[in-house]
Amino acid sequence: MINQNVLISHSNPKSPISEAFRVLRTNIQFLSFDKKLKTILITSSGMGEGKTTVISNLAITMAQTGSKVLLIDGDLRKPKIHQLFSFSNSKGLTNLLISRHGYDKDFIQNSGIDNLDILVSGPIPPNPSELLGSSVMKDFLLGLKDYYDIILIDTPPVGTVTDAAVLSTITDGVILLISSGNIQIKAAQRAKELLLKVNANIIGVALNNINTHDEDGYYYSYYYSDENSKNKKKKSKKTQKQEK
Numbered sequence: 001m002i003n004q005n006v007l008i009s010h011s012n013p014k015s016p017i018s019e020a021f022r023v024l025r026t027n028i029q030f031l032s033f034d035k036k037l038k039t040i041l042i043t044s045s046g047m048g049e050g051k052t053t054v055i056s057n058l059a060i061t062m063a064q065t066g067s068k069v070l071l072i073d074g075d076l077r078k079p080k081i082h083q084l085f086s087f088s089n090s091k092g093l094t095n096l097l098i099s100r101h102g103y104d105k106d107f108i109q110n111s112g113i114d115n116l117d118i119l120v121s122g123p124i125p126p127n128p129s130e131l132l133g134s135s136v137m138k139d140f141l142l143g144l145k146d147y148y149d150i151i152l153i154d155t156p157p158v159g160t161v162t163d164a165a166v167l168s169t170i171t172d173g174v175i176l177l178i179s180s181g182n183i184q185i186k187a188a189q190r191a192k193e194l195l196l197k198v199n200a201n202i203i204g205v206a207l208n209n210i211n212t213h214d215e216d217g218y219y220y221s222y223y224y225s226d227e228n229s230k231n232k233k234k235k236s237k238k239t240q241k242q243e244k
Contacts, residue, residue: 002112003084006053009060010113018061021054024206025061031173031203038145039171040203041074041153043164045191049179050208052080055154063116067149070108072119074153074167076128079121081154085111092122096140097131103143117148128156133166141170159191168200176205 004011009018031037042055052075059071072093073081082089087109096107096119109118125131132155144151153171155164168174174195178188195202 002086006084007056007060009057009064013064018057021057021061024054024058025065027204028175035172037172037203038149039141039151039153040173040175041155041164041167041171042175042177042206043155043158043168043191043195044177044179045159045187046157047160049157049177051157051177052084052154054177054206054208055152056081056084059116059152060113062150062152063113066115068115068117068147070117070119070144070148070151071111072151072153073121074132074155074163076121076125076131076163077156077161079124081118082120085109085118087118087120089120089122092120094122094125094131096122097134097136098125100136103140103147129162129166132163133169137167138170157191158194159187165194165198165200168195169198172201173203174200176202177208178205179208 002010008015009021012018028037028040042051042058044051056071059069063069071081073079074093075081076094079089081087082092091107093107096104107119107122109120110116111118131137141151153167155167158164158168158176164174176188176191176195192202192205
């Protein structure tokens with residue numbers, strides 16, 4: 001049974017929360033206009049920022065456009081995606097990597113939502129970083145591109161363990177999630193620096209848990225930025241100065 005309260009994009013697609021996820025989806029699609037982004041991971045600076053909720057709802061909104069989507073639980077330390085979709089976690093990503101199976105539909109489960117498949121983490125291994133950074137994982141992701149339009153990967157916080165940084169080197173893009181009011185600026189800056197050190201392609205930053213009120217009261221909202229939009233703002237400011 002899908003967790004209707006958390007997967008709001010499925011249970012209540014007309015809600016302000018669902019609209020926020022569609023905005024995030026649209027921004028990612030714009031970034032993919034010139035260069036196709038097929039493998040995207042989401043990480044955060046610390047624990048409890050809501051990355052699993054965000055990536056799961058984002059996967060749903062992408063699937064709603066007709067794109068074939070695979071959601072992977074790459075958090076091999078504290079996996080949660082199987083709980084949201086009420087799946088067993090007895091076999092999943094770790095089994096595939098250890099057995100070197102490559103793409104195997106027997107390990108991938110249908111979410112019950114059109115166009116959305118799920119690959120749970122599987123048993124927690126003693127060496128998550130080594131598995132995620134292995135050549136087997138790289139080849140596995142490359143192979144998945146033949147079957148899916150978009151592959152989204154949930155990972156542990158980059159400020160806590162190295163897993164996300166390692167995996168970012170073999171994915172097309174990274175979204176850094178920051179929880180408004182819960183994370184210190186220095187922690188967010190350190191998370192960005194850790195990703196840049198491994199040359200990760202940070203395509204944007206999503207700000208989660210902005211306290212906004214409307215008829216539904218409290219809901220998720222996102223501020224999404226990328227380097228291109230920052231450059232455009234700088235150019236705009238220069239133009240304004242010249243006009244003055």
